[in-house]
Amino acid sequence: MIVLKNNDFIERNEATIDMEDRGHQFGDGVYEVVRVYDGEAFLLQDHLDRLQYSLNEVEINYDVNQQGLSQLLQQLIEKNKINDGGIYLQITRGVAPRNHPYPEDTQPVLFAYPLQLSRPLKAQAQGITTILQKDFRWLRCDIKSLNLLGNVMTKQKASNANAGEAIFYRDENHVTEGSSTNVFIVKDDKLYTHPADNLILNGITRRYIFHLANQLNIPYEEKVFSLTDLKEADEVFITSTSAEVTPVVEIEGQKIANGQPGPISKKLLDAFFEYKN
Numbered sequence: 326m327i328v329l330k331n332n333d334f335i336e337r338n339e340a341t342i343d344m345e346d347r348g349h350q351f352g353d354g355v356y357e358v359v360r361v362y363d364g365e366a367f368l369l370q371d372h373l374d375r376l377q378y379s380l381n382e383v384e385i386n387y388d389v390n391q392q393g394l395s396q397l398l399q400q401l402i403e404k405n406k407i408n409d410g411g412i413y414l415q416i417t418r419g420v421a422p423r424n425h426p427y428p429e430d431t432q433p434v435l436f437a438y439p440l441q442l443s444r445p446l447k448a449q450a451q452g453i454t455t456i457l458q459k460d461f462r463w464l465r466c467d468i469k470s471l472n473l474l475g476n477v478m479t480k481q482k483a484s485n486a487n488a489g490e491a492i493f494y495r496d497e498n499h500v501t502e503g504s505s506t507n508v509f510i511v512k513d514d515k516l517y518t519h520p521a522d523n524l525i526l527n528g529i530t531r532r533y534i535f536h537l538a539n540q541l542n543i544p545y546e547e548k549v550f551s552l553t554d555l556k557e558a559d560e561v562f563i564t565s566t567s568a569e570v571t572p573v574v575e576i577e578g579q580k581i582a583n584g585q586p587g588p589i590s591k592k593l594l595d596a597f598f599e600y601k602n
């Protein structure tokens with residue numbers, strides 16, 4: 326495997342991280358996961374724009390355009406001959422003696438490497454079961470930060486329950502997102518999903534769904550919904566770079582509608598598939 330470290334392409338076994346890298350010690354860094362379909366990074370510019378947003382919010386001094394990151398990632402795809410898969414990319418504040426405040430003049434450290442990401446075809450065809458989890462994460466979920474412990478603990482809870490995802494809620498009137506996905510409900514042929522504020526990650530796939538919905542004349546609204554709205558929805562689905570569009574057929578043991586993937590979820594999924602043809 327060839328890995329991009331800053332501006333250099335190196336072998337996997339040379340890709341080591343310093344003990345005092347702030348990403349390692351404080352989770353002081355940001356990341357992206359990008360899909361590659363047919364050798365092309367999907368929605369790359371959107372991912373790079375969001376990366377720049379995350380970097381700016383935490384004041385990591387790295388300019389995606391100036392560094393030619395888009396071209397570097399294209400080279401990474403070519404060097405690794407990625408056809409269908411993904412790229413993981415992270416940028417930390419860099420290496421400095423351990424101290425909480427941002428150090429001055431530290432060079433950010435970037436790593437990017439190929440991910441094996443297969444398409445979740447079975448989950449998409451059958452739908453997944455989910456559990457609920459009170460959202461105990463911090464209040465800057467809009468930053469795609471390396472601090473994923475709350476998400477990881479929650480995904481493990483879902484795994485332990487043999488569920489495909491856990492859905493977070495701040496209180497019973499306020500569902501936010503999944504542990505690594507955005508959540509949509511369908512009610513009376515209209516889509517609803519949480520507004521893009523500090524309580525969710527503004528998913529690239531989430532935004533792509535708006536684009537598909539416009540093309541398919543499916544109305545949508547970014548609006549907070551409740552646990553009751555969720556459980557009584559006509560359809561529920563999650564979206565992410567890896568999940569694409571995956572229907573949810575059960576929440577905490579309770580079926581959504583008839584317990585089968587619904588027609589609007591399928592329509593969006595078909596439109597998603599068509600993109601590549």
Ligand code: PDD
Nearest residue numbers: 358504505506507526528529530565566
């Ligand atoms: N997860 N919400 C959270 C908390 C996420 O971690 C993700 C992505 C999303 C969906 O974002 P997007 O559509 O841009 O992938 C929403 C990535 C894939 C991950 O951590 O693996």
